[in-house]
Amino acid sequence: MPDLFSLAPEGLGWLIAAAFLGGLVRGFSGFGTAMVFLPVAAPILGPFGAILALTIMDLFGPLPNLRQAWGSVEKSDLWRLLTGCALALPVGLWMLTRVEPEVFRYAVSFVSLGMVAVLLLGLRYRGTVRRGMVAGIGAAAGLLGGVAGIPGPVVILFYMSRPLPVAVIRATILLFLVFFDILIVGYMTGMGRVTASGAALGLVLAVPNVLGNVLGGYLFQPEQERLYRAAAYVLIALAALSGLPVWG
Template sequence: MHEVFGQSPQGLAIILFAALMGGIVRGFSGFGTALVFLPIATPHLGPFGALIGLTIMDILGPLPNLRRAWTAVNQGDLVRLVLGCALVLPVGLWLLAQVEPEVFRYAVSLVALFMLAILALGLRYQGRVSRTMVTGIGGAAGFLGGVAGLPGPAVILFYMSRPLPVEVIRATILLFLFAFDFLILGFLTGMGRVTLGTIGLGLVLAIPNLAGNWLGGWLFRPDRERLYRAAAYLAIALAALSGLPLWG
């Protein structure tokens, strides 16, 4: 059977579907690409292959929104988040290199389900967030991003508690995740994990992912936000459960 990017036609179709679904979920809920993509793609690509594919396709997605985000971002907090992330991300990646792929799959699925539970319950950190804590949140995001490919939960759950305009919060999160993609890609390149094949696959995955982002945004209607968020939660739950090594 002819393989493309080391995948059978069925495996490649599943990975492309994961990229599409991750884009759709992000398009109509504002988050969820990694939460959907990684549990589905990791059994086919392995931990590092899935991370590289996700990173490359995710770099292209926010490009149209970067200029507007830069005008609204809290630049001081952004620097602290990225600094904390850069310091701790190598630790998470080193730990990932030491464990079996099944451990990574469990970590991704369990973190995704934990994030889903917190989102569904509407829980938020209510305390004061200091500058040092912002750096620490960046570090936590770097660790989770390295060991499980999920830098978003730490930033989203804690940073949104700050008494700032929604536009500022969203801009800072968007730019942090954009910077994270370059950080992890740089570290993975230094580890010798990035190849022309993985780069090519990431660029191919960007096509359905961008289409999914557009479709999700087109489908979204503000008056039906609850319905779409419920659909996003369901998609994340199914992806997380399907990614568990229990199913083979």
């Protein structure tokens, strides 16, 4: 796992850019940091190094928008999501220890591209939402978050299919991802995967990530939802394509 002091300037530059763009997307859409950052970071830092840097910086990035999100979130749904996530996340992390770094890199890119494709095609769940289903969505997100570092797609697809105001959807996704970061740091610490150098890199990247979140939150206007989603899809797709083997 490369540390902050052994990174080439070019590699650090790419990480800073990805952290800022990930924060920008997160600020105006409520999601997208991992899908922008991980395809860029995984080839540079490896699976656990990329997830650790992402998690540390992501704990700070959304702070400017948390107060507003807490006032809009459906709190009962949030706790159900987190309960399911907490149970499944360690299974996903165990699976990650059993795959090669290249598999992780490409999986992140394909999951991100698949997410964009599903959203663009307008595929949505139209059935009745029950309490157990919400916990199951959280468990699926925890499993995917552990094995690929991307917990968001399952929750995002689920919530974008529900007839809720965009501010509620954005707040629920944003807060779920914040609590996911806390959970995964705890589990990775128990696995001995948290290092001082990795945490230091995450703290450095938190600066551009917070700036991106602030700018994205400032730009967010509910009436321009389509524009924000389109911009998020483009940035996620470009980052995902950068992690594919065709680019080396």
